[in-house]
Amino acid sequence: MKQITIYDIARLANVSVATVSRVINGTAPVKHSTRERIEALIQQYQFQPNAMARSLLKKETGIIGIIVPDLTNPFYTEVLSGAEQEALTTGHTFLLTNSVGDYQKESQYLSIMREKRVDGMIFLGGRINLRNGNETLDQELIQHANTIPTVLINGTVKGNAITRVATDEYAGTCMAVQHLIDNGHEHIAFLGGEMHMSTTSNKLRAFKKTLKDAGLQVREEWILPDSFSIDSGRGLMHKLLELRKKPTAVMCINDFVAIGAIKTAVDHGLFIPDDMSIVGFDDIPLAHHFIPEITTVSQEANELGRTAIRVLQKLMNREKVKKHTVIEPKLMLRKSSAPFR
Amino acid sequence: MKQITIYDIARLANVSVATVSRVINGTAPVKHSTRERIEALIQQYQFQPNAMARSLLKKETGIIGIIVPDLTNPFYTEVLSGAEQEALTTGHTFLLTNSVGDYQKESQYLSIMREKRVDGMIFLGGRINLRNGNETLDQELIQHANTIPTVLINGTVKGNAITRVATDEYAGTCMAVQHLIDNGHEHIAFLGGEMHMSTTSNKLRAFKKTLKDAGLQVREEWILPDSFSIDSGRGLMHKLLELRKKPTAVMCINDFVAIGAIKTAVDHGLFIPDDMSIVGFDDIPLAHHFIPEITTVSQEANELGRTAIRVLQKLMNREKVKKHTVIEPKLMLRKSSAPFR
C-alpha cells in the first residue's frame, strides 16, 4: 500500500515536482492545460500531500496541543468544545492529551508536544492550579512556553509568566454568596474543594469576605473542604446534617458537590430549597436539568475555550496580547435556592 | 528562537550526527564517555528531536486520529477516556476532531488525518449510524480505511467493509424491556431517537420483538421518535401525558431522553417510579446521580473505547482481527423503575 507522492504525480504528468507543487498550493501561475492534467491525476490517484514533509520545511504543523486533566468532566469538555469551534476558523486541529492531573504525565505530554512541534498549546488543570505553585513544575512549563506559544486556562504559574485566560472565581463566589445573603440567609456553609488548590482558596476567600462585609459570622465548622466529586458532596452534607447547629444555606465549590449535597439532603427528608438553599459553581449542562434545577455560577466554559484559542491565535501570529484575560462569570438563578423561611 | 537540531548537538560534541542519533535512540553501542558528553549537551540545550523529520522516514507518527460527533456528550467522552488510557500503553496520542455529525466536516477531517499520516483512526457517529447508509459517504470512508487502519465504534458502512466494535444495542434493549415486563408492566411506550439512525431502528426492533414475544400489544401511538436530547425527552413525555390512554412504563432511546421524560413527568405531579417506570440507555455518569437514580442499560462506554483501541493496535501491527467485536451491555437496576401498581 505504498503512498503515492508528488514525484509520482509529476512523472505521470510529464512535468517536474515543482509544477505539481505549484498547482497544489496555487503559488505560481501554471498553464491551464497542464494544471488540468495534474489536477486530474491528483483526483484519480487520490493524492494527498504528506503534511510531515511540508511541516518539516514550513515549520508549521497546523496542530494545537491541549492538556486537560479530565475528559469526563463536563466543564472541561465544554471548554474543549468552545476551543474546537474557534480553532476551526484557522484550520487548526487538536492533539489532545489527558493528564488526569498527574504531574508526571503532564511533563511527558509537554515533551510530546515539543517533539511534534505543535504550533501552540493550551494547558488546563493540574500544576497550574496549585495554591502555592511548585518551583520545578512551573519552571518546566515556563520553559516550554518560551518555545511554544502557550495559554493557560483558569490557572497560572510563578510570576504569572505565561499568558492566561481565566474566569473571575472570586467575583463569581461573591455573587453567589451575596445572593444567599440577600435572600435572608445568615447561616451559610461552604462545601468541597481541596485546600491545596488555588480554586479552593480563591473561592473560600471570597466566601469569607462576603460574609464579613455583610456583618455575618464565619463559622469554621461549616467550612468543609474535601474534594470536587459528587461523592464528596454526599459525604460533606452528611457531616453537615450531623452538626448540632445547621446552616440554612450552602455554597458548594462546584456543581458536582452541589449535586451530591442535594442528593444526601433529599435522602434525609429535606426539601430543597424550602429547607435549605444550595448553590453550585460551573453551570455544567446537568445543573439546569437536575431536580431541582441548580442555582449556580456560570463559568461560561464555552466562551472560555473560545477566548483562549483567540488569544493563542494572536500569540502564534506574534501579535501583542494581554497577559491576563478575565471572563466574567454569571449568576444563574434557578430552583435550588430560595428566601429563608 | 531557532530550534536546535541534531547537527548542533553533533558539532558541539565533536561527533557525527549518526552518533548523536545512536545515543538518542539507543540503536547501537556508543563509548561511555562520548555518550555522557552528548547526553549532557542534550540536557543543557533541552534538545528534543523533531518528530516530523523522524516520521518522515519511519512512516510512523505515533498519532491516532479520532472523529467524534459531540464532545459534550458524556457517552462519547467516556469512550474517549477509555480509548486514551489504552492508547497510552503504546505511546499513541490523539488527533481529536469534532464532527458535530456534519458529513462535510467528517470528510474534511478524514482528509486531515490522511495528510497528517495518522497511524490509525477511530470513527464514531455521523455517517456510520445511518439507517440505510449512504453510498457516497460510505465509499469515501472505505477508501480512507484502505490506507489507514480504521475502527468504527457503534456503527458500520455498506457491506460491513470496515472493522468495528459495537455494543449489542438490540440485546440491551431487550433486557430493559423484559425487565419492565417482568415487573408486570403491560403498557409500555418507546420515546426518542431519529428514525433515520440505525440506533433508533435497532432499538425499536428489539422493543417490538420483546413485546410481541410476551404477547403484548404494540401501540403505535406510544412509539414517539424525535431526537436524542433532554429537551426531546421533555416534549415527548408531554405528548404522552396528553394521550387518553397512558402507558405505565417507558423505554427511552437514551439517558438524556429519560432525564427529560422524568423531569416533565415530575413537573406534572407524577411520582417516578410509583406512577410510571422509566428506563434509559447508555448509563452516563449522571444516570446514577439523578433523582431518582435511573434504571438504564450500560454500554460500557469506557470498555468500548479501550476495546476499539486494542483492536486498532492489532490492525496497525498487521495482526489479524475480528471484523466485528461485540460488547455486551449490562442492565443497571436502579430507582426509576418498579413493579406495576
Place this chain on the structure above:
DNA sequence: ATGAAAGCGCTAACAT
C-alpha cells in the same frame, strides 16, 4: 511557464 536542485531534521545502510 517550467525545471533543477538545495535543504528542512532525522535515520539507517554502508564504510572505516
Place this chain on the structure above:
DNA sequence: ATGTTAGCGCTTTCAT
C-alpha cells in the same frame, strides 16, 4: 565505536 551519505516528501529559490 564512529563517520559518511543517501534518502524520507515536500517547498522554494534560481535558472531558463
